[in-house]
Amino acid sequence: MERLRANNRLIKIQKLKKLRASLQRFEPQFDETIKTGFIPIDRDLAENEPKFEINGNAYSGSGNIAHNGVLALGAVHAVEAQTIHDMPAATGFAAHLASRFAHAAPIIWAQSRAAQSEWGDPYLGGLSAYRLNAHQLWYMRAIPESEFLWAIEEALGCAEVGCVVGACMASNLTMRATKRFGLTARRSRRSLIVVTPPHQQKLALTSKWQVAADGKDHWRVRLQGRFLNGFRTPSEWRLSTQDLMADQPITRLDDVGSFYG
Amino acid sequence: MDKLLSRRILVLSFPNWVTDISAPRVKQGKPFGVYAPAQAGLKLVAVNEPAKEIGLCAGMSVVDARALVPELELQELDTHLIQRSYALCARWASRFTPWVGFDTVPGHYSLVMDISGCAHLFGGERALVEIITNILSRRMISVRAAIANTIGAAWALSHYGAYEHIVLPVGCEYEALLPLPVAALRLPAASLDLCARFGLRQIENVAGIERSALTRRFGKVIVQRLDQAFGQLSEAVNPVVEPPQFRVQNTPLHPLIDMSQVVHYLNDMTAALSNLLSKEGRGAKRLDITLIRTDKARLSFSISMSQPSDLTSHMARLIDDRIERLNLSLDGAYGIDTLWLDAPRTAPMDMGQSHFERIISQSAPKIGYAFSALCDRLVGRLGATHFVRLSPHEDHVPERAVIYQTIFDHRPIKNVDAHTPQTRPILLLPQAEVIDVIAEIPEGAPRRFRWRRRLYEIASASGPERISPSWWRTAYGLDVGYTRDYFRLEDREGHRFWLYRDGLYTDETHRPHWYMHGFFA
Numbered sequence: 001m002e003r004l005r006a007n008n009r010l011i012k013i014q015k016l017k018k019l020r021a022s023l024q025r026f027e028p029q030f031d032e033t034i035k036t037g038f039i040p041i042d043r044d045l046a047e048n049e050p051k052f053e054i055n056g057n058a059y060s061g062s063g064n065i066a067h068n069g070v071l072a073l074g075a076v077h078a079v080e081a082q083t084i085h086d087m088p089a090a091t092g093f094a095a096h097l098a099s100r101f102a103h104a105a106p107i108i109w110a111q112s113r114a115a116q117s118e119w120g121d122p123y124l125g126g127l128s129a130y131r132l133n134a135h136q137l138w139y140m141r142a143i144p145e146s147e148f149l150w151a152i153e154e155a156l157g158c159a160e161v162g163c164v165v166g167a168c169m170a171s172n173l174t175m176r177a178t179k180r181f182g183l184t185a186r187r188s189r190r191s192l193i194v195v196t197p198p199h200q201q202k203l204a205l206t207s208k209w210q211v212a213a214d215g216k217d218h219w220r221v222r223l224q225g226r227f228l229n230g231f232r233t234p235s236e237w238r239l240s241t242q243d244l245m246a247d248q249p250i251t252r253l254d255d256v257g258s259f260y261g
Numbered sequence: 262m263d264k265l266l267s268r269r270i271l272v273l274s275f276p277n278w279v280t281d282i283s284a285p286r287v288k289q290g291k292p293f294g295v296y297a298p299a300q301a302g303l304k305l306v307a308v309n310e311p312a313k314e315i316g317l318c319a320g321m322s323v324v325d326a327r328a329l330v331p332e333l334e335l336q337e338l339d340t341h342l343i344q345r346s347y348a349l350c351a352r353w354a355s356r357f358t359p360w361v362g363f364d365t366v367p368g369h370y371s372l373v374m375d376i377s378g379c380a381h382l383f384g385g386e387r388a389l390v391e392i393i394t395n396i397l398s399r400r401m402i403s404v405r406a407a408i409a410n411t412i413g414a415a416w417a418l419s420h421y422g423a424y425e426h427i428v429l430p431v432g433c434e435y436e437a438l439l440p441l442p443v444a445a446l447r448l449p450a451a452s453l454d455l456c457a458r459f460g461l462r463q464i465e466n467v468a469g470i471e472r473s474a475l476t477r478r479f480g481k482v483i484v485q486r487l488d489q490a491f492g493q494l495s496e497a498v499n500p501v502v503e504p505p506q507f508r509v510q511n512t513p514l515h516p517l518i519d520m521s522q523v524v525h526y527l528n529d530m531t532a533a534l535s536n537l538l539s540k541e542g543r544g545a546k547r548l549d550i551t552l553i554r555t556d557k558a559r560l561s562f563s564i565s566m567s568q569p570s571d572l573t574s575h576m577a578r579l580i581d582d583r584i585e586r587l588n589l590s591l592d593g594a595y596g597i598d599t600l601w602l603d604a605p606r607t608a609p610m611d612m613g614q615s616h617f618e619r620i621i622s623q624s625a626p627k628i629g630y631a632f633s634a635l636c637d638r639l640v641g642r643l644g645a646t647h648f649v650r651l652s653p654h655e656d657h658v659p660e661r662a663v664i665y666q667t668i669f670d671h672r673p674i675k676n677v678d679a680h681t682p683q684t685r686p687i688l689l690l691p692q693a694e695v696i697d698v699i700a701e702i703p704e705g706a707p708r709r710f711r712w713r714r715r716l717y718e719i720a721s722a723s724g725p726e727r728i729s730p731s732w733w734r735t736a737y738g739l740d741v742g743y744t745r746d747y748f749r750l751e752d753r754e755g756h757r758f759w760l761y762r763d764g765l766y767t768d769e770t771h772r773p774h775w776y777m778h779g780f781f782a
Binding site: 083085086087088089091092093095106116117119120121122123124125126127129134135137138139140141142143147150151154155158159160161212213214215216218219241 | 631632634635636638639642643646647648649650651652653659662663665674684685686687688689690691721751754755756757779780781782
């Protein structure tokens with residue numbers, strides 16, 4: 001009787017191992033990341049990410065292949081405002097990240113109806129600071145909450161879109177929705193940036209940035225996420241929006257050919 | 262000759278169309294007239310029967326009519342409503358026959374329908390006339406109907422015949438038409454004048470004159486009309502609703518009562534339509550879906566596409582999304598027994614770079630089909646006004662400096678010299694919100710303000726930036742805004758606001774209001 005129970009336990013353990021191994025295949029192995037474009041962030045993240053070698057390949061502490069960047073393509077990133085009044089700062093940060101993801105391809109910006117009544121529509125006059133021009137931006141305005149998730153998923157599934165930005169109230173998002181977005185993003189290799197006011201929900205994200213406005217032309221940005229493991233330097237930066245690398249060309253690991261490949 | 266004789270034409274004439282449509286609720290028996298502005302004041306365009314009996318007629322001035330009949334009810338002429346209901350009536354009449362045409366004589370409202378071969382479906386010609394006139398009189402529309410072999414004869418009898426419903430047997434045109442007045446021949450006004458001057462009052466006077474003499478005096482028209490009326494010259498009905506070239510029709514064996522069944526049938530029909538389109542090398546730019554219930558009520562909607570497409574999957578997906586958004590529910594008592602899917606607007610598939618492609622190629626060098634398919638899906642489900650592009654516009658007023666352009670709007674997006682991002686916010690509220698402000702009069706920046714029930718203390722301010730409404734708009738009354746003074750404020754916690762004072766003190770208004778308009782990053 002004892003032996004039977006032990007055998008059953010062994011079988012269960014083996015099954016569990018097999019299941020874990022098969023799930024491991026689905027865990028995203030990000031092999032493409034880009035820099036944020038802010039010199040302090042990129043410098044700190046590049047220096048302090050612990051690396052170790054296995055079979056001649058470098059891996060970072062979180063299991064990803066180590067590169068200089070943090071923002072992974074084909075993933076879901078969140079930009080959260082520190083308080084509801086920091087939403088414009090979060091919008092600006094998201095616009096900057098979107099322009100770096102998309103480079104020259106179209107960016108789809110989706111705003112839910114509640115978001116529009118709370119903090120308004122993005123305005124072209126202010127967006128020009130982030131190198132987004134009117135030709136590139138496709139704006140989904142005042143989408144009802146019931147259609148918001150559908151719209152984001154449709155936009156994310158199209159490989160000819162550069163980047164998708166979704167601004168909504170956090171109650172609209174759930175763990176299941178973000179996991180779905182992650183899978184869609186991975187399949188089409190395009191990124192989603194979610195912009196929300198402060199919230200306590202757990203979402204499946206690759207990186208989470210908290211932004212607060214700090215006076216004229218300054219932001220306080222904090223990074224949360226897997227990359228925190230093993231970091232010793234503070235993951236909080238005070239950025240000047242004039243730090244945006246205006247003069248240097250945007251470099252990405254892959255050339256722009258990956259969009260059209 | 263035989264073919265002509267076997268045609269049967271039904272003409273419905275509406276002697277009081279304008280008054281019937283303009284005010285169906287006017288009590289019977291009360292005089293009522295429709296007026297429109299004319300050169301010398303307001304003139305009556307049409308009057309109803311009781312008013313005609315009293316002595317009013319079209320063309321009278323309203324002042325005179327009011328003097329004659331003080332209790333006359335009047336309404337302004339709404340040409341749009343008249344035309345629209347006329348078109349709707351023609352569409353309704355097409356349930357009896359697809360060949361429904363409008364009248365070509367100005368000033369008369371009537372429908373010409375070719376009912377050869379379909380009268381037996383409604384129980385015979387008399388029964389058909391009964392049905393039509395019953396339905397129309399229930400809608401308080403007075404109608405006279407006549408069936409004859411030729412358009413000319415039917416028209417004449419319907420407008421000038423002795424009875425309200427006339428069904429003329431084959432071969433009796435001569436006896437029926439001769440006693441009618443000459444105007445029944447649909448002649449132009451000049452010819453009618455001439456006839457009156459010569460004393461030719463009835464058709465029998467005209468029909469007796471030799472052909473060459475008629476042509477010499479009156480021209481070809483009168484001879485043509487005579488021949489058309491008596492059947493020697495053929496005349497075709499110009500159908501109003503042309504059946505589209507690309508149409509797929511499906512009639513299921515049992516009426517459908519479930520939306521999912523409808524969707525299933527529509528998907529099959531999409532495949533058939535796609536075959537039709539690709540055979541001709543064309544793509545659909547618009548899809549019209551019509552569902553016809555067993556009680557002949559119609560449900561129709563249309564989907565526009567940004568680029569011509571003949572792909573089954575794309576069209577089927579658009580239709581599914583639209584049906585889901587419309588959230589239709591079918592009445593269980595009446596199922597759907599006919600489905601139509603047609604493509605009224607098509608374009609050749611291998612056209613060069615289409616306009617839409619040119620628009621997108623401004624943003625990226627190589628955009629393929631997937632992006633326009635995505636646009637179609639998003640617009641189809643959310644609506645065209647919810648998927649827009651931001652287009653800068655030359656205007657000082659900030660909320661008009663950016664206009665939202667739908668994807669069907671083909672105006673190019675201009676590169677307007679924008680303000681520096683230092684002076685313009687990143688977020689703009691759709692409606693500026695009123696706030697309470699403590700500020701120095703007359704032109705000081707705010708020290709403190711209350712917005713959305715919270716108090717904000719200002720640490721620093723810059724401005725004012727004065728934006729006046731465009732003088733060319735205020736001069737014509739298009740704008741009633743005041744001059745705005747915009748301030749960029751920063752509060753103690755580092756958040757930055759963009760608000761304005763609406764109006765200058767003492768110059769424009771005594772109590773200008775303050776509004777919150779936007780936020781800086």
